[in-house]
Amino acid sequence: MSIQSFSVIDSTLREGEQFAKAHYTIEEKIRIARALDAFGVEYIELTSPAASPQSFEDCKTIAGLGLNCKILTHTRCHMDDARKAVATGVDGVDILFGTSSYLRRFSHGKTIDEIIASARVVIDFIKQSGCEVRFSSEDTFRSEEEDLLRVYQAVDEFGVNRVGLADTVGVATPRQLYILVSELKKRVKADIEFHGHNDSGCAIANSFTALEAGATHIDTSVLGIGERNGITPLGGLIARLYSYDRDLVTKYRLDQLHQLDRMVAGIVGIQIPFNNYITGETSFTHKAGMHTKAVMLNPGAYEPIDPQDFGMERTISIGHRLTGKNAIQNRAQELGLHFGDTQLREITQEIKRLADAGPLSTRRLDDLLRSWVVA
Ligand code: HCA
Ligand code: CU
Numbered sequence: 123m124s125i126q127s128f129s130v131i132d133s134t135l136r137e138g139e140q141f142a143k144a145h146y147t148i149e150e151k152i153r154i155a156r157a158l159d160a161f162g163v164e165y166i167e168l169t170s171p172a173a174s175p176q177s178f179e180d181c182k183t184i185a186g187l188g189l190n191c192k193i194l195t196h197t198r199c200h201m202d203d204a205r206k207a208v209a210t211g212v213d214g215v216d217i218l219f220g221t222s223s224y225l226r227r228f229s230h231g232k233t234i235d236e237i238i239a240s241a242r243v244v245i246d247f248i249k250q251s252g253c254e255v256r257f258s259s260e261d262t263f264r265s266e267e268e269d270l271l272r273v274y275q276a277v278d279e280f281g282v283n284r285v286g287l288a289d290t291v292g293v294a295t296p297r298q299l300y301i302l303v304s305e306l307k308k309r310v311k312a313d314i315e316f317h318g319h320n321d322s323g324c325a326i327a328n329s330f331t332a333l334e335a336g337a338t339h340i341d342t343s344v345l346g347i348g349e350r351n352g353i354t355p356l357g358g359l360i361a362r363l364y365s366y367d368r369d370l371v372t373k374y375r376l377d378q379l380h381q382l383d384r385m386v387a388g389i390v391g392i393q394i395p396f397n398n399y400i401t402g403e404t405s406f407t408h409k410a411g412m413h414t415k416a417v418m419l420n421p422g423a424y425e426p427i428d429p430q431d432f433g434m435e436r437t438i439s440i441g442h443r444l445t446g447k448n449a450i451q452n453r454a455q456e457l458g459l460h461f462g463d464t465q466l467r468e469i470t471q472e473i474k475r476l477a478d479a480g481p482l483s484t485r486r487l488d489d490l491l492r493s494w495v496v497a
Pocket of ligand 1: 137140196216217218258259260261286287288289290291317319349
């Protein structure tokens with residue numbers, strides 16, 4: 123099935139607040155909410171107003187900002203929380219209930235029938251208050267399929283807008299996602315959302331496969347921040363979708379991604395990882411001679427993503443022993459120096475010999491190139 127249309131539910135302000143290093147002030151929450159809205163995500167999800175008195179106030183404040191995106195909050199499937207959520211003025215409430223045997227035994231101790239009965243009351247209440255409602259099954263992928271499908275079909279009949287699959291401990295595989303979403307598609311009318319943790323490195327692939335199987339909403343956070351090592355990163359999902367079909371992501375302000383990553387990294391006190399999707403320090407750096415030669419002729423040779431679309435710059439790394447003559451020639455030309463082929467080969471050999479002792483700075487490389495003209 124080809125991916126048609128989808129929405130991002132960015133949870134930097136909910137799952138992201140569960141990141142070990144996160145503690146947002148209201149000013150920071152507003153900055154993040156506005157930046158996500160400007161980037162163009164369709165939804166943002168906020169920490170439960172039941173979490174603390176300030177969380178309640180913050181939910182109200184952000185719901186009142188008049189952003190273009192829809193504002194959701196996330197609560198337990200419980201009337202006390204649902205009442206608080208609705209009172210904040212959000213557009214929708216994401217509720218969740220654990221259906222896995224772990225959570226049923228060690229957390230809430232409820233049977234599937236009891237889960238369905240509680241869900242009905244809470245869903246009815248949220249719907250009557252005019253909010254969207256999503257029901258998600260925490261720890262979906264360690265639940266019995268039969269239990270899951272019963273719960274999802276029941277909540278679908280109660281009229282939820284979305285059913286959510288949550289890979290709470292990040293163990294699901296793309297194949298499992300494809301099978302479960304495809305099955306669910308046949309059984310429910312509601313939209314299908316996926317929330318994937320990244321413990322075993324599959325969060326992006328799982329999100330993408332969920333979309334391929336017909337899911338409509340994907341949860342993300344900026345840089346993937348969340349519990350443990352986090353969830354599907356917004357930029358990583360964008361990279362995945364862009365390299366599949368760039369038209370899928372032209373609805374977002376791609377040129378703002380770097381600023382968004384930088385801002386959230388700064389707020390939670392981390393660096394953007396060097397190997398981050400799109401915005402990492404080395405994401406568009408080409409090094410080995412074979413790569414640099416082809417990239418200089420046609421960047422698409424080794425760039426699945428055009429850095430310009432994201433306001434990023436390409437770097438051709440030259441002063442090292444894996445360098446090639448084309449990269450050196452290119453640098454020489456930038457400096458207004460022109461060498462014949464034989465000389466260029468000699469210069470290249472010299473640079474490789476010198477760089478065996480360690481990389482050469484651009485300045486040293488440039489001096490070296492200039493010295494060959496005089497020689
Ligand atoms: C958590 C809950 C959650 C909820 C996901 C969802 C998860 O463990 O804190 O509502 O879809 O990963 O299960 O983030
Ligand atoms: Cu989560």
